[in-house]
Amino acid sequence: MPNTIKRTAFIVSDRTGLTAEAMAHSLLSQFPTIDFQIETFTFIDNNDKAREVVRRCQSILQEHGLGPMVFLTMVNDELRSQITSAGVEVFDLFETFIGPMETRLGVKSSHTIGKSHGVQDENAYTSRIAAMHFAMQTDDGMDSDYYRKADLIIVGVSRCGKTPASLYMSLHYGLYVSNYPLTDHELEFKRLPKELTAYREKLFGLTIDPHRLLQIRQQRYKGSTYSDATTCMREIAQAESIFRTEKLPYLNTTSMSVEEIGAMIVNKTKPVKRL
Amino acid sequence: MPNTIKRTAFIVSDRTGLTAEAMAHSLLSQFPTIDFQIETFTFIDNNDKAREVVRRCQSILQEHGLGPMVFLTMVNDELRSQITSAGVEVFDLFETFIGPMETRLGVKSSHTIGKSHGVQDENAYTSRIAAMHFAMQTDDGMDSDYYRKADLIIVGVSRCGKTPASLYMSLHYGLYVSNYPLTDHELEFKRLPKELTAYREKLFGLTIDPHRLLQIRQQRYKGSTYSDATTCMREIAQAESIFRTEKLPYLNTTSMSVEEIGAMIVNKTKPVKRL
The missing domain is CATH 3.40.50 (Rossmann fold)
Structure with missing residues (x-):
């Protein structure tokens, strides 16, 4: 058997x-x-x-x-x-x-082909696409001048899941989501960069188990300092210390899918959805 | 009442x-x-x-x-x-x-919290993220040297929905989806550029109602030639002519959501999913 x-x-x-x-x-x-x-x-x-x-x-x-x-x-x-x-x-x-x-x-259903995934509202559709373009434009710390337009700014070390979360949230919820990678300098001095301090209420931290981070980084950058165990552990400890000191809400993404991360962030921050 | x-x-x-x-x-x-x-x-x-x-x-x-x-x-x-x-x-x-x-x-359900949106398989998860990075890297005609790695290459005029479709498909299906904007030169001579001819079996065209295209372009680029009605009509006619001449499968996205476009392309092309 x-x-x-x-x-x-x-x-x-x-x-x-x-x-x-x-x-x-x-x-x-x-x-x-x-x-x-x-x-x-x-x-x-x-x-x-x-x-x-x-x-x-x-x-x-x-x-x-x-x-x-x-x-x-x-x-x-x-x-x-x-x-x-x-x-x-x-x-x-x-x-x-x-x-x-x-x-x-007390009414009959229309029994027409389900429209739930079609475009019901062109404005909502346009918002999602605009949100996605915004997320791409402000990915990975780029164009931080636009942070005033952001609904959320996701912060964390490199390869902890910021970009997928930002893009998913923009497409699914129509939110303007930017993301900012914490650099060595910021991690070492355990403080937020000046680009972010003006938008404290929009910040959301992501963290991840250092072993999982190591695994992800080794897939692409095997052999560099960036992808050794000590670096991963140190960076995660420093990032979490920043989140705690600055009292930022944050989330450990280790065994979460992009959909779960997005739903959790929305649940914790209750941003005003644009759809 | x-x-x-x-x-x-x-x-x-x-x-x-x-x-x-x-x-x-x-x-x-x-x-x-x-x-x-x-x-x-x-x-x-x-x-x-x-x-x-x-x-x-x-x-x-x-x-x-x-x-x-x-x-x-x-x-x-x-x-x-x-x-x-x-x-x-x-x-x-x-x-x-x-x-x-x-x-x-003939078995009892586990009655554990539904895991359907969690990470069930780390390899599948990693594939989706890798696919998304690939889609971003090869967005809008960039890095066309990587087309040999693509599962699909979406082709169409500017602002017809290529980027959202590519990103959605990469995140949802784990497919490596690139996209290529047809330029004035290619449209005028009604032929595929040499970057694409080697990958004919991976190509999929998107088209859109010219009035809807006009509306979308005017939201961002009001007043330029790019966003006048004549240009939109001409470009769409030329693009569709290329799709027909080259016998490419294509789809009109006018009243479709990103999710529908993705599902339709997968349905029409049956790519080998990587998940």
Whole structure:
């Protein structure tokens, strides 16, 4: 008997599949003993494509004796019923709630293709793009003259995750996020540079486990002082000391994804979202 | 009687709330006649925070005679039951499916805090960050010597959405995505530059409605030739002509969000994901 149970899961959507993917991954992560083989089918928006998904379901059923678990977000009734009658277990992430919501709200749903990931509001869209350009322009300490326009300025040592966090937050939340790398000089004297002291209320520190930092730095700069263990430990200790002395909010990013870091910073700082 | 019905919706999560937010927005978008006031409560991971959410539910119930619709993703049974017994309608996005999944899989769920947005695999995480750095390095035609490392090269006129799409795809899918702006010279002679011809199979075109392009360009460069209607129309016609002549796959981004553009490109090109 093998130790790991293997199972197939399908994510099927008539649009981008982003919502279905987020939900299915959350649900599947609750069953860590099972090794899921996940296949994603997006833009399943006509009969031919739906039939092809049904065929894939049935071929897996025949091959393994067990069909895939299907996680579905699909608005069109006809296409949806093709999938739900494929003879495999379907978790209908969308329709399960639409009925009860209609009852509760006292109106019928529009049953149009879900627009949640489309552009609902051109101003909001333009804000996100403008925010992203701002984040790129003020990445890594560049163009610090623009800090007065920033909603947040992320501070930390090199390679602790500032740039990904800034870009993600700008794209997802439409926030103007700059980031500033603490230099040797600032770390040694344990003080904030003058570029930052005027914007103390916008600052947010990132830190990371020194061993993880070492790992990240060694991938690109193996052999330099920058990527030895002593330097990583010293820099992190100095940066955290600055955060504490200056009473900056800060976060340890060691085992966090970009999405988690972004959500945590928003949760801790409650910036006024521009969307 | 007012024409628009207003309703309050709460999104409540013990973690980042990203999954709950995606689902709730998809579901609510099916009721376009209702004006939802959405409040999001993230990291509700202890009794005090849960009680505060319950208090907010009840104050809205008292004020409006109708409580908020609550969209919930919460793993801890005790905290969840605090919310579900608040006397308002709760759509339990998570628990609704966990029971049926346990039956189907024949194992109990771990009921640990959902890890779906955390770092599950450090290699995958590192790949996404490396991909993002690659996208920034090869943004806007820079460092085209690195195109051999790219999974995709997005091509189009200035301000048609290349940079946001490249960065989003790198962060979300871990793909190495470069982008190249078609210059006046290339547009006029309707041919691909030599930097691109060697990588034809990696190219993907973006186009946009000329009126929307005009709007975007005028926000930043009002008054220049670059942002007049004739230029926008001419450039788009020339770019699309290049895409057709060179038989490149391409997409009109006019009313699409960054997430949709990314999902569509992946759907059309089926690149080998690195995650």
